[in-house]
Amino acid sequence: MPFAVSSSQGTVAALRFGRLVAMGSVAALIMIAGVWGSWGTAQYVMLTKGRERGTIEVTRCGPDTCSGPFTPLSAGARARGGVVIDRTVTVERGKTYAVVVKPGSDVVVRSGPAGILYAWVPLGGALLLASVVVAGGLRLVRAAWVLAGAGAVLLAAAFAML
Template identity: 60%
Template sequence: MPATTAAHAKRAKRAPRVARPGVSGALRYGRLGVMGAVALVILVAGVWGSWGGAQHLLLSKGREQGTMKVTRCDGETCWGPYEPASKGYEPRARVDIENSAAVRTGETYTVVVKPGSREVVRTGPAGMLHAWVPMGGALMLASVIVAGGLRMSRSAWVLGGAGIALITAAWVAL
C-alpha cells in the first residue's frame, strides 16, 4: 500500500469530532468584544491626554490671549514675560509654558492663558497639532489592536495612517 493511502486509512479510523457550535462562536464574539473594548479605551485615553491642552485652543473665545517671549527654560518648564493682545488684561512679568520641541529660548509665541493660572498654551496650527500628538499615538496603538485582535486590516491601516499623519504634521509645523 502506498504511504498516502496508509495515512488516509489511519485518519479514517479516528473517532469523528463532535462539533460544539456554541463554544467557538462565544469565544469569537468574546475576543471581538474584549479587543474592541481595549481599542476604545486606548482611543479615549488619547482624547483625554490631548484635551488638557487642546481645550484652551478650541474654546479660546473669551479667554486671555497674547504673546510671550521665552527667556529661560529649566527642566520641563520655560518662562518669560507676557504681553496681552486681549483688551482688559495686564502684562505679566512671568508666564510658564511646557518645555518641548515646540519651544525655543529667545522666540516669541502667540499663546492663550489657562484660566486661573500663569500657564499658557501655544496657539496657531503648530500649537493645535502639538496638543493633539497624544491622540496620534493612540491612533497608531489602536491600529495594532484593530489589526491583530479584531482582524480588520483596512480599518487598522486607516487608524495607523491617521496617527502617523497627525504626528508628522505636528513635527513639520514645529
C-alpha cells in the first residue's frame, strides 16, 4: 500500500502543475493580446518623432468615423483638406483635436495624454480579464488584485482624460 499513497500524491502534484501551466498560459495570452491590441495605435501616439503631427477640426461625422481638415504643427507635415479619425464618444463635430497621421494614409489618431491613455484601453481590459484568471486559475489573489487595480486605474484615467 505505500506505493498507492505516493502515486496518489504524484498524481495530485502533476494535476496541480498542469493547472498552473494552463492557467499561466491563458493569463499570459490575454496580456499579450492586450498589448498587441493597444500597440496598433499606441505606436503612432507614443513614437511621434518623424511623424506628421497637427490638429484636425472635425467638420463631418458618420456612424463610424469623422473627418475634417488637417493643420500641420510639425516640420515636414503637410496640410490636408480631409483626414479621417475614428468616431469615439469624445469626438464631436466642430471641435479641434491634436492628432498624429498614420504613415502612408489620411487616417489620424489622437495624440497627447488623452491619446496615449485611449490607445492603451485594450490593455486595461486585458488586465481586468487576466486578473480573473490569475485569481481563479492560479489562486494568486494578491497578484490578481494588483492586475485588476492597474486595469481599473488605466480605464478610469482614460475615461477621465477623454
